[in-house]
Amino acid sequence: MKINPIIKLIRSSNKSPIFIRLRDKFEGKDYQSTISVGKEVEPKYFNNGSISSRAQDFHDINEVINSITTELRLILTELKREGKIPLPNLVKYRYNEKIKQKKFDTPKIKSFWLAYKEWNETKRGLSRGYTKTLITLGNRLKDFEVDREIPISFEYTTTSTQLFQSQFQNFLWDNKKLTNGYINKLLASLGSFLHYSHEMGYITKKPRFKLNGTPKLLEKPFLRSDEVLKLFNSEKFDYTEENWKKIKRNKKYNRHLILINQELLGKNSKNFGGVLTITNWELVRFIHLWCCSVGCRFGDVAHFRVSDFSFDREKKYMEWIQQKTNRRNSVPINDISGFIFRKFSRGKKLEQLLFPPLSIQKFNKHLKLVLEELNFNRTITKPRMRGSIMIDEKPQELHQLISSHSGRHSFITNTIELGTMDYKTIMSLSGHTTTSSFLGYVSVLEGQREKVSKLYQLETSDEKDEEKRLVELYKKINDTDKKFLMGWLEGQSNK
Numbered sequence: 001m002k003i004n005p006i007i008k009l010i011r012s013s014n015k016s017p018i019f020i021r022l023r024d025k026f027e028g029k030d031y032q033s034t035i036s037v038g039k040e041v042e043p044k045y046f047n048n049g050s051i052s053s054r055a056q057d058f059h060d061i062n063e064v065i066n067s068i069t070t071e072l073r074l075i076l077t078e079l080k081r082e083g084k085i086p087l088p089n090l091v092k093y094r095y096n097e098k099i100k101q102k103k104f105d106t107p108k109i110k111s112f113w114l115a116y117k118e119w120n121e122t123k124r125g126l127s128r129g130y131t132k133t134l135i136t137l138g139n140r141l142k143d144f145e146v147d148r149e150i151p152i153s154f155e156y157t158t159t160s161t162q163l164f165q166s167q168f169q170n171f172l173w174d175n176k177k178l179t180n181g182y183i184n185k186l187l188a189s190l191g192s193f194l195h196y197s198h199e200m201g202y203i204t205k206k207p208r209f210k211l212n213g214t215p216k217l218l219e220k221p222f223l224r225s226d227e228v229l230k231l232f233n234s235e236k237f238d239y240t241e242e243n244w245k246k247i248k249r250n251k252k253y254n255r256h257l258i259l260i261n262q263e264l265l266g267k268n269s270k271n272f273g274g275v276l277t278i279t280n281w282e283l284v285r286f287i288h289l290w291c292c293s294v295g296c297r298f299g300d301v302a303h304f305r306v307s308d309f310s311f312d313r314e315k316k317y318m319e320w321i322q323q324k325t326n327r328r329n330s331v332p333i334n335d336i337s338g339f340i341f342r343k344f345s346r347g348k349k350l351e352q353l354l355f356p357p358l359s360i361q362k363f364n365k366h367l368k369l370v371l372e373e374l375n376f377n378r379t380i381t382k383p384r385m386r387g388s389i390m391i392d393e394k395p396q397e398l399h400q401l402i403s404s405h406s407g408r409h410s411f412i413t414n415t416i417e418l419g420t421m422d423y424k425t426i427m428s429l430s431g432h433t434t435t436s437s438f439l440g441y442v443s444v445l446e447g448q449r450e451k452v453s454k455l456y457q458l459e460t461s462d463e464k465d466e467e468k469r470l471v472e473l474y475k476k477i478n479d480t481d482k483k484f485l486m487g488w489l490e491g492q493s494n495k
Helices: 060-083 088-105 111-122 126-146 153-160 161-174 178-202 224-234 240-249 279-295 333-346 360-373 405-418 423-430 435-439 449-454 463-475 481-491
Strands: 001-009 016-026 029-041 259-263 275-279 309-311 316-322 328-332 385-387 389-391
Touching: 001 029, 016 060, 016 088, 016 435, 016 449, 029 088, 060 088, 060 178, 111 126, 111 153, 111 178, 111 328, 126 161, 126 178, 153 161, 153 178, 161 178, 161 316, 178 309, 224 279, 224 405, 279 360, 279 405, 316 333, 360 389, 360 463, 405 423, 423 435
Parallel strands: none
Antiparallel strands: 001 016, 016 029, 259 275, 309 316, 316 328, 385 389
């Protein structure tokens, strides 16, 4: 189901009311419904479902839109669990019922922590990455209480906002050694909770936190195309009986590597031994290559099923629901993703999970170890800020900075490097709906900036003579040789 903001133009007013539109298709028929946001915006500040930061009350409007959108996605999850078809009218009805219940049945809670617990309950069903941040926020707030010996209350956070933020940030910088980027993430989540509390009537004032400065990175940790191929061709830690014996004899590897067995439940499972046996490093390698090849988030990996592979006479592609946005996405299969799909799908039922389960913590830990052993030593710089101080400015090797996010970065940056697609097409493959969030995944590669040196490049007399000579030679060869030469030149120019 597509959930996006729209506006309805009113001729008699310079502002237009904002609505959330729900659209879906079922059995060939289109369904849609709208929910009022209760806010207005000037049409010139609204474009393709996004509101410009220059719009009046920009932050308040976005908070309301995000709150409604989150509630709608939770309702979608609930309806699916109940086995119901979540058509737009049913989702709208369930949403309105929940709003009525909040208005008339919910007691006014004055305790900060009771409200926080209630808010956490509303986030059930969302991605692990999102809920993990909320857990961390709660833990850091409790640590702050103990350290300052001051109980956190709505009064402290709303009427003394600047003081609270200053003291909380200093604690996170000094005691927890957190960077500005992560502190901003925690403050954004805390702001979301306080917005919820305001909507529920627990507080009368919504505080705003001032975000901290962060360094802009030209290049983020990712694998270049040649590094993706290098990782794909590295079979050092793959399972075979002979290779496993070598691994077990090596004390260094023996501490980290284990075997993973996944039962095959398909009709032809016996043809493949009835069990998929791989090493954990082999699984990490192929999952990262999968993310590099289809552009999915790590949070999507655990939900891929064999049935997500679709094909027709002309095209083959993976199609899945993105866990973060609840939107359907599809990406054509390439050589690497096709190989991985065949390896992990053979002998399985259509409804079986494509990959054995693996936590993001173990994945990140072992990905660094795998790339270190395979000598992924290209150096990059990833500076961070702690307060006004820049840290981690020294170059580090790629394997030290690689993480689950790098697969999606690799897919987007390497697709751009192909030079055959515009940003809008690549955004449709990655599932991004806004250019700002998409550009956060784009790296400026080494050597790209130097291309500006060729701007306004003047031809020398020697170059002009060479071009003239080439034209003369081209005219003298036969048509067959001309076609061959053109094909060769096109191949060279695309390298």
